[in-house]
Every structure is written in C-alpha cells, then in structure tokens.
Amino acid sequence: MTLVFLSGAGFEPFQHWPIWRFLLEGLWISxxxxxxxxxxxxxxxxxxxxxxLAPSRPLRWLAxxxxxxxxxxxxxxxxxxxxxxxxxxxxxxxxxxxxxSGLVDDSGHLDRMLAATAALSLYxxxxxxxxxxxxxxxxxxxxxxASRALGLTYLQSMRxxxxxxxxxxxxxxxxxxxxxxxxxxxxxxILSIAELLRRGRIIYDNPAYNNTIEVLLIVSMMxxxxxxxxxxxxxxxxxxxxxxxxxxxGLPGDLQVGTG
Numbered sequence: 001m002t003l004v005f006l007s008g009a010g011f012e013p014f015q016h017w018p019i020w021r022f023l024l025e026g027l028w029i030s031x032x033x034x035x036x037x038x039x040x041x042x043x044x045x046x047x048x049x050x051x052x053l054a055p056s057r058p059l060r061w062l063a064x065x066x067x068x069x070x071x072x073x074x075x076x077x078x079x080x081x082x083x084x085x086x087x088x089x090x091x092x093x094x095x096x097x098x099x100x101s102g103l104v105d106d107s108g109h110l111d112r113m114l115a116a117t118a119a120l121s122l123y124x125x126x127x128x129x130x131x132x133x134x135x136x137x138x139x140x141x142x143x144x145x146a147s148r149a150l151g152l153t154y155l156q157s158m159r160x161x162x163x164x165x166x167x168x169x170x171x172x173x174x175x176x177x178x179x180x181x182x183x184x185x186x187x188x189x190i191l192s193i194a195e196l197l198r199r200g201r202i203i204y205d206n207p208a209y210n211n212t213i214e215v216l217l218i219v220s221m222m223x224x225x226x227x228x229x230x231x232x233x234x235x236x237x238x239x240x241x242x243x244x245x246x247x248x249x250g251l252p253g254d255l256q257v258g259t260g
Contacts, residue, residue: 011214013203026199027222033117033195034182040121041181042174045128049166050158052133063129071126076187078119083191086110116188124181131173135166175234179227186223196222 013019051063070078139162147161148154167174189198200219204212 013209014218019203023196023199023222026194026196029193030185030195033113033120033185033188036117037120037124037181038178041124041128044121044125045132046163048125048129049132049136052129053136055154067126067129070122071130075119075123075184076190078123079116079187079190082119083112083115086115112191112193116191116193120181120184124177127177128174131170131177132166135170136162138169139165171237172234175230175237179230182226183223
C-alpha cells in the first residue's frame, strides 16, 4: 500500500511493510529493555532513598556510595564496564540452571540485553534515589514524628507514610527520568543489540537507499511517541489533587496528610 505522505524518494522504503516490521521489532526490543530497567530502577531507587536516610550510619554510607558512584559515571562508560567486564567471566555454568539460562549467550558470557538493562538500571536507580530522597526530606517533620508516635518503626513509617507522600510529590520528576531512560536505550546499539536505532542504521547503510535523514526522522518519531505518552502522564500527575489519605493495613490509624 502506497502512503502519500511517504512519497518522497528517500521515504520509498517505508512504503513497504517489511521495512516497518523490521523497525517495529527493534522498537519492541527497546521497549523491553526500558520496561525491565524501569522496574529495577524504581525498586532499587526506593530502597536506596530509604537507606540514605536510615538511622544506621554504615547503611547511609553504603547507600550514599552507591548513589554517588553510579550517578557520576557516564552511562556509556557504564555500559562498556558491565559488558566487557562480564565478558572476562565464564558464566557458561548458568546455562545448566533453568531460571538463569537466559542470562548468558551461546558463548557463555553475559547476554547483551541484560548488560544494557543492568547499566540503565544502575544509573537511573541512583538518580531516582536522589529524587525520592528529596521528596522524603520535603515532608514536614511533624508528619513523620506523628507516625513514629503511633508506634511505627522506621521502616513502617517510610513504607506507610513517607514513601506514599514522596512518590506523589516527586512523580512528575520520576516520570521525566523514566522518559530519559527510554531514550537512553538507544545507547544499547553500541553493544550491537538490534534495537530501534541500530535497525535504522542498518536501513540507511544500505547503498540502495541512501536516505540517512529520512530514516532518522522516522526513528525519531518512533522514539517520540512513547516519550510523549509518558510526558502526558507526568502532566496529569502534576494536575492531580494535592491531598490523599495514606492507609496501611494493621496501622494504629489512618493518616490524612497534605502533599502539596
């Protein structure tokens, strides 16, 4: 089927479904990397933010070291460290373990997608940890003290009171960081992963097409659509009501607090 808006000479390949399927398969790989990295970044980031404010000084130091090291390391350098560093380790033994066999490739080394996911997770979890820590510190001390007065431990106070408020306050910033994470999946092409950007390069490197700008324009639009959807989520979160009721099963009572 001929697409009128792709009638230019450079866009001629995009009038054929196999080209679109080739790019969409790359988009799906990018989305998979992003989804895994988002899940890990959120979990690790929340844990590190709580650890940075913990009463235990050694725990605070460990969390601070994690955050400062990975936040200060360029993501591209982190990709190289993990991928080429893991390449020195023979992990072929993992292929005999059903749950871990997917972590290594045929040569017994760390899988490329896993290396990219790990690098994205380490870097972004450090950034999210700082965002969450700022959100927790922005909560009036009286709210935290009131939860402790009700008999909650430090972890219970964080889980049922501080984190829900901080997540609500910092949600736009967290979503913005997740947008950045999705865009950074393009760096996975450095590891020869056939994600969206690398597949675009394969197309425009074909001398039969010679349409670098056209391909990059299509690829950029395929990056833009998911990022714009996440941006709309961030805008909705910013416009949401500024109060909520924080409830926890088994707590002495419910705390209604303002998050504005």
